[in-house]
Amino acid sequence: MHTYAIAGLGVTPQGVIPGTSAEKLAWDAIELALSDAGLKRSQVNGYIYQPGFGERTSGMAASRASLGTNSTLQVDSSGASGIFTLITAIGMIAAGTADYVMCIHATNARSQSVTVGAGEKNQNAVFGLFSPGAQAALMAQGYMHTYGRSSADLAEIAVALRSNAVPRSDAYMYNRPITVDDHQNSPFIVRPLHLLDYCLVTDGAIAFIVTTAERARDLKTKPVGLLGFGTCHEVGQGYTRGSNTILGPSTLDVEPARSRAFGTAGLRIEDIDVFQFYDAFTIMIALQVEAYGLCAPGEAADWVRAGNLRWDSKRPCNTSGTLHSWAYVQGFTHLAEGIRQLRGESGTTQVPGARTALITNVGITGAGLAQSAVILGVA
Amino acid sequence: MSEKESQSSPSPPKRVVSVEDQPFWDALDEDKFMLAHCPCGAYYARSQACLQCGADAQALTWVPASGRGIVRTFVVFDKPYHPYFKERLPYVVAVVTLEEGPEITTNVVDTDVANVAIGMPVRIVISTRGEEKIHQASARM
Numbered sequence: 001m002h003t004y005a006i007a008g009l010g011v012t013p014q015g016v017i018p019g020t021s022a023e024k025l026a027w028d029a030i031e032l033a034l035s036d037a038g039l040k041r042s043q044v045n046g047y048i049y050q051p052g053f054g055e056r057t058s059g060m061a062a063s064r065a066s067l068g069t070n071s072t073l074q075v076d077s078s079g080a081s082g083i084f085t086l087i088t089a090i091g092m093i094a095a096g097t098a099d100y101v102m103c104i105h106a107t108n109a110r111s112q113s114v115t116v117g118a119g120e121k122n123q124n125a126v127f128g129l130f131s132p133g134a135q136a137a138l139m140a141q142g143y144m145h146t147y148g149r150s151s152a153d154l155a156e157i158a159v160a161l162r163s164n165a166v167p168r169s170d171a172y173m174y175n176r177p178i179t180v181d182d183h184q185n186s187p188f189i190v191r192p193l194h195l196l197d198y199c200l201v202t203d204g205a206i207a208f209i210v211t212t213a214e215r216a217r218d219l220k221t222k223p224v225g226l227l228g229f230g231t232c233h234e235v236g237q238g239y240t241r242g243s244n245t246i247l248g249p250s251t252l253d254v255e256p257a258r259s260r261a262f263g264t265a266g267l268r269i270e271d272i273d274v275f276q277f278y279d280a281f282t283i284m285i286a287l288q289v290e291a292y293g294l295c296a297p298g299e300a301a302d303w304v305r306a307g308n309l310r311w312d313s314k315r316p317c318n319t320s321g322t323l324h325s326w327a328y329v330q331g332f333t334h335l336a337e338g339i340r341q342l343r344g345e346s347g348t349t350q351v352p353g354a355r356t357a358l359i360t361n362v363g364i365t366g367a368g369l370a371q372s373a374v375i376l377g378v379a
Numbered sequence: 380m381s382e383k384e385s386q387s388s389p390s391p392p393k394r395v396v397s398v399e400d401q402p403f404w405d406a407l408d409e410d411k412f413m414l415a416h417c418p419c420g421a422y423y424a425r426s427q428a429c430l431q432c433g434a435d436a437q438a439l440t441w442v443p444a445s446g447r448g449i450v451r452t453f454v455v456f457d458k459p460y461h462p463y464f465k466e467r468l469p470y471v472v473a474v475v476t477l478e479e480g481p482e483i484t485t486n487v488v489d490t491d492v493a494n495v496a497i498g499m500p501v502r503i504v505i506s507t508r509g510e511e512k513i514h515q516a517s518a519r520m
Contacts, residue, residue, distance in 0.1 A: 142451070
């Protein structure tokens with residue numbers, strides 16, 4: 001039983017798209033979502049956007065697309081934002097300020113040649129600590145030390161994520177498999193992380209339309225139900241220890257994101273047909289599959305080596321190759337693939353009969369590690 | 380315990396200091412490494428309300444610290460994210476757990492990057508970076 005649903009999805013081409021502004025990419029995604037839902041521009045009266053790296057998308061995209069917005073809002077919790085835009089959309093609808101809310105993220109960071117995290121002003125810049133990748137590397141170093149794991153173990157995750165994109169003609173890394181050796185031979189960025197521990201940076205946009213389950217039934221497309229949400233923000237982690245570095249070196253605490261999402265949905269992890277875990281860095285996959293209980297702590301690499309994580313395994317995860325190999329639209333990437341799976345639109349990596357999906361987003365923010373989770377279900 | 384770091388252009392990133400943390404950096408400018416201490420016994424590397432007993436920031440006093448600690452985790456930068464660090468690659472950024480309890484972000488110096496390991500003991504030294512003093516963790520005990 002669910003009250004709200006996703007009633008439209010717009011996914012632009014992804015990859016290297018020079019000469020196109022982030023605003024134009026946003027406009028294209030809006031058009032695709034409207035057409036998918038069969039809604040008129042004037043009917044969409046809420047607009048929520050996540051700003052990105054590179055040229056920043058703004059509320060102007062809503063105005064250019066002539067949406068009938070009663071409210072335009074920016075939501076930014078870094079990589080966790082995608083799911084937070086859905087939560088915020090539900091809030092607008094429940095408060096009575098909007099009926100159909102467009103949630104969007106657009107980026108042209110690839111064409112803008114953005115070095116994520118370069119030159120940022122923060123308390124640790126004087127020590128040369130820059131970039132989300134460095135925060136992930138601090139976690140990875142601790143993880144390897146705690147469980148006696150190596151970079152070659154994390155490589156297994158990169159290889160599996162890539163293998164999911166290889167059959168997908170819409171993926172940036174379509175038909176370009178990698179091996180553990182490729183990973184090990186890729187340059188270090190912030191040790192212990194190699195280039196292939198990092199996600200892509202690409203250009204593109206994704207938009208969703210959120211409405212009530214009741215309204216969604218009357219629209220053109222097959223709605224996807226929003227069954228349960230959970231979030232978690234480790235604001236205290238660094239600060240309680242007097243440091244402003246994210247410190248989760250060996251395990252990731254996913255409570256209450258996990259328990260609230262599953263509790264509201266009334267489901268157990270065994271009930272989930274397909275998973276889309278946030279994968280800005282390989283270490284995030286290791287920490288999440290362990291924290292959500294798909295394998296024991298420290299054993300993610302063995303679990304992946306045994307064939308899991310792949311789209312055609314018993315536990316299909318990240319079925320498009322997501323941020324590592326499909327495209328970089330932050331948390332919107334995982335939501336789009338979850339929606340496609342439940343609509344039966346994932347093409348060559350479609351999980352037969354998928355009816356439930358767990359999507360997670362993770363953000364490395366100025367206020368600690370933010371996590372958001374949602375369970376989607378066939379409406 | 381002052382160690383001069385060679386100066387060259389481009390200039391390093393500036394310290395980013397919140398008003399409450401000013402005494403920490405003022406002390407560093409006088410070659411003293413201080414921690415905020417709560418009457419309940421807790422120490423903090425940043426001034427804030429005591430998260431253990433709930434005392435507010437005014438109850439905390441800045442006191443000299445041991446400067447002894449161990450590396451909790453660390454990374455090695457191989458790629459420059461800022462022009463100043465381009466000629467200083469590779470360099471280590473670590474989270475050091477101080478003897479008094481708090482953790483602090485810093486560089487590990489006085490050793491090859493290949494020798495840095497989780498659990499290794501370090502001691503805080505004060506260096507000059509550009510025109511400002513900063514704390515660093517020396518591997519030389």
